[in-house]
Amino acid sequence: MSRTVKTMAKIIDGKRIAEEVRENIASRAADFYGKYGIKPGLAVIIVGDDPASAVYVRNKKKACEQVGFYSEVHEMSADATMEELLEKIRALSCDEKIHGILVQLPLPGHLDENRVIAAIPPEKDVDAFHVQNTGKIMLGKYDFLPCTPAGIMKMLEHENIGIEGRECVVVGRSNIVGKPMAMLLLHANGTVTICHSKTRNLAEITKRADILVVAVGKADFITGDMVKDGAVVIDVGMNRREDGKLTGDVDFESVSEKASAITPVPGGVGPMTITMLLENTLTAAELAVKQQR
Numbered sequence: 001m002s003r004t005v006k007t008m009a010k011i012i013d014g015k016r017i018a019e020e021v022r023e024n025i026a027s028r029a030a031d032f033y034g035k036y037g038i039k040p041g042l043a044v045i046i047v048g049d050d051p052a053s054a055v056y057v058r059n060k061k062k063a064c065e066q067v068g069f070y071s072e073v074h075e076m077s078a079d080a081t082m083e084e085l086l087e088k089i090r091a092l093s094c095d096e097k098i099h100g101i102l103v104q105l106p107l108p109g110h111l112d113e114n115r116v117i118a119a120i121p122p123e124k125d126v127d128a129f130h131v132q133n134t135g136k137i138m139l140g141k142y143d144f145l146p147c148t149p150a151g152i153m154k155m156l157e158h159e160n161i162g163i164e165g166r167e168c169v170v171v172g173r174s175n176i177v178g179k180p181m182a183m184l185l186l187h188a189n190g191t192v193t194i195c196h197s198k199t200r201n202l203a204e205i206t207k208r209a210d211i212l213v214v215a216v217g218k219a220d221f222i223t224g225d226m227v228k229d230g231a232v233v234i235d236v237g238m239n240r241r242e243d244g245k246l247t248g249d250v251d252f253e254s255v256s257e258k259a260s261a262i263t264p265v266p267g268g269v270g271p272m273t274i275t276m277l278l279e280n281t282l283t284a285a286e287l288a289v290k291q292q293r
């Protein structure tokens with residue numbers, strides 16, 4: 001009787017890597033406080049009562065406390081007006097305790113996300129969503145990187161996964177993840193392909209990938225037959241199954257039999273994203289001090 005031996009991918013432990021990076025951030029923040037008497041400060045604005053957003057915001061506040069940052073959460077009602085939200089951003093823009101401002105997305109439909117992001121001063125835009133920061137990323141000269149792609153790059157670096165000259169495929173073209181992710185892989189000299197909902201023969205392209213990053217928001221969308229043997233697979237998805245369980249965009253069971261390394265959900269990309277928000281807030285505080293001197 002023949003037996004097939006299934007190989008299992010290395011599971012990239014984002015939680016552990018995030019903890020390591022956070023220890024380093026906490027120690028830099030303590031040095032910064034010792035030198036200037038200033039704690040890096042983050043303000044998070046949340047509009048409405050979307051339960052998923054409430055969890056993300058709570059986690060951001062907790063993470064700030066963990067590394068010794070100052071933080072504020074500003075809760076606004078779901079029917080807040082554009083003027084009220086812009087006024088809040090204006091007040092935080094002038095507040096010296098606050099080095100980073102983050103408006104949790106998505107916003108209720110009556111609010112214009114682009115106008116809101118444009119109102120955040122670029123030097124306090126710790127999401128790196130402002131056009132000025134987006135443009136700088138395109139040019140490869142930036143102060144902040146969007147948190148999720150930055151966290152993924154940090155993970156790849158931590159795992160000694162080289163990018164130069166390798167086939168990198170990004171599935172998803174969002175402004176928050178897909179597009180900046182492709183740009184960072186390109187800056188690292190990867191050969192980059194971006195796939196999206198209109199891509200033909202998706203599996204043919206994903207099968208070329210040495211490094212496959214998936215950010216489409218569809219549960220278990222990428223299956224083992226779409227992945228090359230030995231590929232590194234990064235799952236950005238965070239979907240809730242009908243039974244209430246969290247699952248990524250990658251079918252972990254079948255893909256982990258093909259990949260050489262894979263990020264789990266939860267415990268993969270998610271913890272790295274918040275960690276990079278902390279890193280950006282510290283950078284914003286450092287830049288603010290430099291500007292004053």
Ligand code: GUN
Binds near residue numbers: 103105148176
């Ligand atoms: N909602 C989901 N992800 C993000 C993020 O990275 N930043 C903000 N501001 N909102 C989000």
